[in-house]
Amino acid sequence: MHRLEFILRRIGTSLFVLVGVTLITFALARVVPSNPAALYIGPRARPADIERVTRQLGLDRPLPEQYLTYMGDVLQGDWGASIATKRPVLQELGDRLPATLELLLAGMAIAILAGVPMGVISAQHQGRPADFAVRFIAILGVSIPAFGLGLLLQIFFFRTVDILPLSGRIGKELRFASPIAETTGLLLLDSLLAGNWTGFRDVLWHLILPAVTLAAYPLGLIARMTRGTMLEVLQQDYIRTAHAYGTRERVIVYLYALKNAIGPTLTVIGLTFAFALTGTFFVEIIFNWPGMGLFTVRSLLNLDYPAIMGITLFGAVSYVLINLVVDLLQAWLDPRITLR
Amino acid sequence: MTLSAVQPAAGLPQRPTRAMQIWQIIRRDPLALASLIVITLYLLMAIFAPWVAPYPAQGEGRTSAATVMMAPSPAHWLGTDQLGRDVYSRIIFGSRPAFVVPLLVVGLAVLIGAPLGAIAGFKGGWFDEAIMRVTDLFLAFPSLLLAMAITAALGRGLENAALALVISWWPWYARLVRGAALSLRERYFVEAAQSMGVRETTIIARHILPNCLSPIMVQATVDLGTVILAMGGLAFIGLGTQPPAADWGLMISEGRTSILESWWIAIFPMLAMLILVLAFNLLGDTLRDIFDPRQYR
Numbered sequence: 001m002h003r004l005e006f007i008l009r010r011i012g013t014s015l016f017v018l019v020g021v022t023l024i025t026f027a028l029a030r031v032v033p034s035n036p037a038a039l040y041i042g043p044r045a046r047p048a049d050i051e052r053v054t055r056q057l058g059l060d061r062p063l064p065e066q067y068l069t070y071m072g073d074v075l076q077g078d079w080g081a082s083i084a085t086k087r088p089v090l091q092e093l094g095d096r097l098p099a100t101l102e103l104l105l106a107g108m109a110i111a112i113l114a115g116v117p118m119g120v121i122s123a124q125h126q127g128r129p130a131d132f133a134v135r136f137i138a139i140l141g142v143s144i145p146a147f148g149l150g151l152l153l154q155i156f157f158f159r160t161v162d163i164l165p166l167s168g169r170i171g172k173e174l175r176f177a178s179p180i181a182e183t184t185g186l187l188l189l190d191s192l193l194a195g196n197w198t199g200f201r202d203v204l205w206h207l208i209l210p211a212v213t214l215a216a217y218p219l220g221l222i223a224r225m226t227r228g229t230m231l232e233v234l235q236q237d238y239i240r241t242a243h244a245y246g247t248r249e250r251v252i253v254y255l256y257a258l259k260n261a262i263g264p265t266l267t268v269i270g271l272t273f274a275f276a277l278t279g280t281f282f283v284e285i286i287f288n289w290p291g292m293g294l295f296t297v298r299s300l301l302n303l304d305y306p307a308i309m310g311i312t313l314f315g316a317v318s319y320v321l322i323n324l325v326v327d328l329l330q331a332w333l334d335p336r337i338t339l340r
Numbered sequence: 341m342t343l344s345a346v347q348p349a350a351g352l353p354q355r356p357t358r359a360m361q362i363w364q365i366i367r368r369d370p371l372a373l374a375s376l377i378v379i380t381l382y383l384l385m386a387i388f389a390p391w392v393a394p395y396p397a398q399g400e401g402r403t404s405a406a407t408v409m410m411a412p413s414p415a416h417w418l419g420t421d422q423l424g425r426d427v428y429s430r431i432i433f434g435s436r437p438a439f440v441v442p443l444l445v446v447g448l449a450v451l452i453g454a455p456l457g458a459i460a461g462f463k464g465g466w467f468d469e470a471i472m473r474v475t476d477l478f479l480a481f482p483s484l485l486l487a488m489a490i491t492a493a494l495g496r497g498l499e500n501a502a503l504a505l506v507i508s509w510w511p512w513y514a515r516l517v518r519g520a521a522l523s524l525r526e527r528y529f530v531e532a533a534q535s536m537g538v539r540e541t542t543i544i545a546r547h548i549l550p551n552c553l554s555p556i557m558v559q560a561t562v563d564l565g566t567v568i569l570a571m572g573g574l575a576f577i578g579l580g581t582q583p584p585a586a587d588w589g590l591m592i593s594e595g596r597t598s599i600l601e602s603w604w605i606a607i608f609p610m611l612a613m614l615i616l617v618l619a620f621n622l623l624g625d626t627l628r629d630i631f632d633p634r635q636y637r
Contacts, residue, residue, distance in 0.1 A: 020477035032493040143618040148610030274482035312489040316481045
């Protein structure tokens with residue numbers, strides 16, 4: 001009973017936040033700029049155009065009415081058209097989503113698969129060299145600017161040792177030699193499904209550097225959080241009891257302790273998705289990755305206002321949804337949460 | 341008898357001030373001490389930039405056609421960029437925005453967030469509810485994304501980027517201080533003040549806020565590093581500091597186009613940024629160990 005109530009309440013607050021988010025993007029789009037119509041036309045706005053767009057966007061209407069129309073449009077999937085490409089913003093974002101998603105998932109996978117064990121090992125060997133090494137890597141990860149790390153990796157792995165490609169998602173030759181049939185847009189998955197091994201290898205090779213660059217920050221946060229909670233859990237009585245029973249160390253640490261330490265780490269993972277999302281912007285510039293980040297940055301610089309607002313809304317909505325999923329996951333892992 | 345009469349008798353050891361206690365701990369922690377020294381050196385470098393930089397005019401943006409993209413040498417320790425400017429001098433001048441902006445951003449975020457959080461936590465009720473829901477909305481955005489959108493709405497440039505970061509940063513402090521105020525509210529000294537009829541504003545200003553200083557300080561130290569990275573990111577994209585001013589993020593962006601031939605243009609500013617952020621993070625870690633903010637949860 002409690003659990004259902006918790007889930008419903010949590011979904012309710014998320015809906016409230018989503019409505020509030022549109023209020024902020026609305027304010028940024030229509031209220032903050034001194035002449036929103038000019039922004040919607042772009043740098044070369046003529047007075048006649050401004051008048052036309054003012055009427056078209058309903059900028060001469062009272063604000064509450066404007067907001068309701070804005071909300072209606074957003075809900076119906078009309079997020080405006082990009083100034084640069086003249087295509088609907090939602091479509092532009094949708095086309096670029098798979099590339100960014102592939103990068104994001106690969107980066108987060110590296111961060112989680114490396115960060116959690118690193119945190120565990122660090123906690124297990126507190127005060128010893130392994131602990132110092134992990135803490136150093138973790139703090140380095142959160143201190144290095146992603147755009148700087150990307151450049152460093154490019155210099156080393158492309159210029160110095162020349163084993164990984166410089167940038168892009170797939171090699172130029174490959175596009176003709178063994179093109180990848182796109183079904184999901186996630187090229188790694190597509191090439192695997194098609195059994196295209198040359199393609200798979202090429203895509204994987206292109207993915208490594210951007211994914212590692214993106215992973216640095218989340219990895220640092222995840223490793224630190226895991227270490228902190230593991231240190232607490234390992235001091236608990238039930239762990240000592242398990243030791244007294246002669247349970248194997250590995251079982252104690254990875255089964256009994258980690259299971260109880262993973263909760264706060266999950267929250268951090270949810271939060272780092274936000275960092276990773278903006279992190280992809282920088283990674284995509286550095287590695288010329290054809291995703292939403294590259295589109296965002298181009299829109300920001302060209303003052304492609306409808307596009308910028310669409311991206312902001314998209315980022316906030318996905319962030320709210322990710323945090324909702326993380327909270328529900330946590331309630332499922334630890335039923336006590338629903339009682340709070 | 342007045343209160344001033346109750347002073348410690350001469351000869352008794354004075355109770356060390358909080359600043360002295362912190363200093364005692366940092367002094368014994370080599371990493372924290374090193375971080376503090378690094379930060380001080382950077383600060384001196386920022387203040388005395390025109391005197392420290394070998395080519396102060398180039399640091400401020402003057403170009404030099406005769407020395408374009410030269411590798412590091414005794415004349416130019418860290419090489420020169422595409423416009424012939426001495427990278428070392430540019431890094432020194434770049435430390436100015438790297439210090440001023442984060443201090444300003446974090447300072448303003450604390451000034452806005454802390455009082456709101458303290459009032460919310462202390463008074464509770466509808467005000468608390470309202471503040472918390474408003475922070476919910478701001479925290480629903482990835483903070484750098486919100487800052488980017490605000491900068492785009494206000495127009496690009498250093499001042500607007502800084503303002504945008506303040507707008508997306510204050511809710512964190514409101515949350516932090518509210519949590520601390522919630523637990524302080526139950527403490528005896530606050531109850532005592534209340535029972536003596538001290539005004540609420542006085543209680544918040546004299547008793548709640550001063551006792552929230554440690555968690556704020558821990559968070560602010562780490563945030564100084566984070567804001568340096570965020571500012572660098574905005575400048576890297578082209579929304580922050582505009583050329584020809586010197587800014588590490590901007591320098592990395594300028595050096596990116598010729599990264600394979602002239603790696604020094606981008607890599608040295610990156611290292612300058614990394615070392616300062618690392619110092620703030622290490623110092624923040626030590627402070628966190630001293631005052632564990634979790635006690636306020």
